[in-house]
Amino acid sequence: MTARNRGARARSGVRRDGWLRRQLARRPLPLWVVTAADVLVLVLALLVYALFHHVLPRDEEAAGVVSRRAAAPVVAATQAPESMSGPEASAEPRAADPVGVFAQRFADKFTGGEIIADSEGYQSPSLNIRFQTVTEPELVYYVADIYMRDIECFRTVFAKDDFGRGRYEWLTDMSARLGGVMAVNGDYYGGRADGIVIRNGELYRKKAPIRDVCVIYWDGVMEIISPSEWNTESVMAKGAYQGWNFGPNLLDDGGNALSYFDSEVAGRNPRTAIGYFEPGHYCLVVVDGRSKKSRGATLEKLSEIMAGLGCARAYNLDGGQTSSMVVGNKVVSNPYHGGRKCSDGIVIVDR
Amino acid sequence: MLRKVTPHAVIIIAAMYFVFFFIDRVNSIMNFINNGMTKGLLFALCVLAIYNAVLLIRENRARERQRQRALEQRRRAASQKPGAPRPDRTVAHKS
Numbered sequence: 001m002t003a004r005n006r007g008a009r010a011r012s013g014v015r016r017d018g019w020l021r022r023q024l025a026r027r028p029l030p031l032w033v034v035t036a037a038d039v040l041v042l043v044l045a046l047l048v049y050a051l052f053h054h055v056l057p058r059d060e061e062a063a064g065v066v067s068r069r070a071a072a073p074v075v076a077a078t079q080a081p082e083s084m085s086g087p088e089a090s091a092e093p094r095a096a097d098p099v100g101v102f103a104q105r106f107a108d109k110f111t112g113g114e115i116i117a118d119s120e121g122y123q124s125p126s127l128n129i130r131f132q133t134v135t136e137p138e139l140v141y142y143v144a145d146i147y148m149r150d151i152e153c154f155r156t157v158f159a160k161d162d163f164g165r166g167r168y169e170w171l172t173d174m175s176a177r178l179g180g181v182m183a184v185n186g187d188y189y190g191g192r193a194d195g196i197v198i199r200n201g202e203l204y205r206k207k208a209p210i211r212d213v214c215v216i217y218w219d220g221v222m223e224i225i226s227p228s229e230w231n232t233e234s235v236m237a238k239g240a241y242q243g244w245n246f247g248p249n250l251l252d253d254g255g256n257a258l259s260y261f262d263s264e265v266a267g268r269n270p271r272t273a274i275g276y277f278e279p280g281h282y283c284l285v286v287v288d289g290r291s292k293k294s295r296g297a298t299l300e301k302l303s304e305i306m307a308g309l310g311c312a313r314a315y316n317l318d319g320g321q322t323s324s325m326v327v328g329n330k331v332v333s334n335p336y337h338g339g340r341k342c343s344d345g346i347v348i349v350d351r
Numbered sequence: 352m353l354r355k356v357t358p359h360a361v362i363i364i365a366a367m368y369f370v371f372f373f374i375d376r377v378n379s380i381m382n383f384i385n386n387g388m389t390k391g392l393l394f395a396l397c398v399l400a401i402y403n404a405v406l407l408i409r410e411n412r413a414r415e416r417q418r419q420r421a422l423e424q425r426r427r428a429a430s431q432k433p434g435a436p437r438p439d440r441t442v443a444h445k446s
Contacts, residue, residue: 034359042363046370053388054381192382211380246380265378318380 054191057166065203065236069152072099072218072239099239100151100218102280109147115350117328122181124350126153129182131327140294141271141287141305142325142333144182146348148280151220155347156186156199156242163197163204165190168341175326180347183326184272184284187246188318190343196232198243199344206232212247214315215240220279222313224249242346244274250303250314257307261299268296270323270336274346275311283309284346286325290336318342354406357399364396 023030097104109128116123121130128147133140148154157178159169167190175183189197189205196213197205209227216222218239225235226249235243248261250273270289276282285305289296297305299316306314322342324335331339371383383389 038359038362038366041359042366045363045367049367049388049392053383053386188380192380193386194382265380320378 055166057164059164060193060205062163062202062204063206065206065232067198067201067203067218067236067239067241069100069201069218069239069241072241100220100241101149102147102151102220103149105278105280106147106149110149117181122350126150127181127348127350129348131182131332133332138293138295139287139297139301140334141285141297143309144184144284144325144327144348145309146282146284148282148348150351151216151218151241151280153349153351154216154242154282155180155349157183157345157347158199159190159341159343163199165193165343168343170341171324171326171339171345172329172331174345175347176329178347178349180326181328181350182284183345183347184274184286185318185322185324185342186344186346187244188322188343189245195245196230196243197245198236198240201241203232203236203240203243209245211245212249212315214244214247214249214274216242216276222274222276222282222315224313224315244315244317246315246317248299248316250299250306250316251311255307255310255312257300257303259300259303261303263299265319266299268298268301269319270321271297271302271319272317272323272325273302273306274315274317275306275309276313277311283311284325284348285309286323286333287319288334288336289319289323291334294334317346357403357406361396361399361403364392364399367392368396 017025023033028034103110106128109123110125111123113125119131121128123129126149130143130145132143132145134143155178157174159167159174161177171183171185174180189195194207195205195209195211196207197203198215201218209230211227213225213227213230214222215225215235218241224247248263250258252258268289271285271287273285273287274282275285285302287297287302287305288294296319302316303314321336321340323333324331324339325333371389374381375384
């Protein structure tokens with residue numbers, strides 16, 4: 001269009017607008033414009049929602065209740081795993097061992113002073129860990145069988161060392177900060193606002209749980225409590241040391257596998273689970289998933305795995321892309337899409 | 352303006368809820384349904400839905416009144432026309 005033509009059109013008052021401008025000038029607006037605008041606003045609204053729900057860090061006040069090891073009672077011999085037999089089956093610590101110390105119970109598991117670390121395990125005066133990689137058709141999982149001299153070898157850590165929502169950090173970094181021998185992801189407490197969070201003897205969050213809660217006490221006993229039976233005061237009074245709120249519980253009272261789980265995440269997925277044999281003896285299991293080599297485990301399969309390992313109790317932690325196992329400063333599992341930063345971890349330290 | 356925007360707001364919030372329900376089916380642990388923000392959205396949805404419904408009812412009633420008035424005017428006009436049968440009178444059929 002020449003300048004002369006434009007001048008003539010301006011003088012005559014005739015405007016030649018683009019197609020879009022003409023569409024927008026119509027009253028009422030064309031249906032497709034209205035629909036597109038609504039969809040656009042919907043997408044923006046979802047992004048803003050996700051930003052506030054999931055991304056932006058938010059501080060949370062810790063509940064401030066602390067359970068002290070010195071005051072912690074022995075939970076009870078009634079917690080003895082029924083599925084186990086023999087001298088190790090008793091959950092009652094021997095008289096010579098103070099609460100949370102298992103030196104005599106597992107005296108033959110620890111070294112006199114040296115540290116032996118290789119790809120198969122880690123042995124020191126305080127720890128004995130055996131690593132095992134199990135391969136089945138379309139399933140690969142990693143087992144760390146852990147004996148500890150002292151319950152404080154079992155540590156948990158928050159991302160960025162700070163309690164609150166929306167804080168995420170690589171598990172390798174969290175483990176390195178504590179000087180961990182190995183680590184797995186926790187229950188991803190930072191992705192939601194509900195439930196129970198107990199870490200290293202302190203109660204951080206005490207909102208009524210809607211899922212099973214797993215608690216490890218100062219004396220090393222692990223208990224899985226259903227939401228209907230949950231009582232925060234009583235659990236803290238019993239000396240809760242660690243507590244996660246994800247689940248579900250994977251075994252029945254006799255340590256047998258469960259055949260049905262009423263869960264939306266029951267399909268084949270990467271998994272992380274914690275198993276309990278007796279005080280001071282635990283296992284951490286990570287299942288690879290969503291790949292050709294390992295499609296992941298259903299909750300039923302995970303339950304079978306934990307029962308097969310001989311666990312008396314077992315509990316499902318956060319899975320999916322978060323599931324990963326770190327040994328030293330290396331990720332030994334194959335997390336989906338390389339894994340992701342998570343809000344908390346379980347770290348086994350040598351102390 | 353508000354009258355024009357609220358139906359779209361209802362559609363958008365309802366569609367957000369569809370997304371939340373879907374995610375909740377896949378991964379309920381993330382708690383997309385039962386958190387403070389979603390409850391706030393549900394409250395907004397309720398308020399907007401009631402506002403829209405009230406507007407719609409009011410418009411429907413106004414339209415109905417208008418229709419009745421037009422009908423009445425037509426009847427009156429028809430009855431005032433000379434020689435025209437009164438619309439409300441029943442004409443007996445003679446054999």
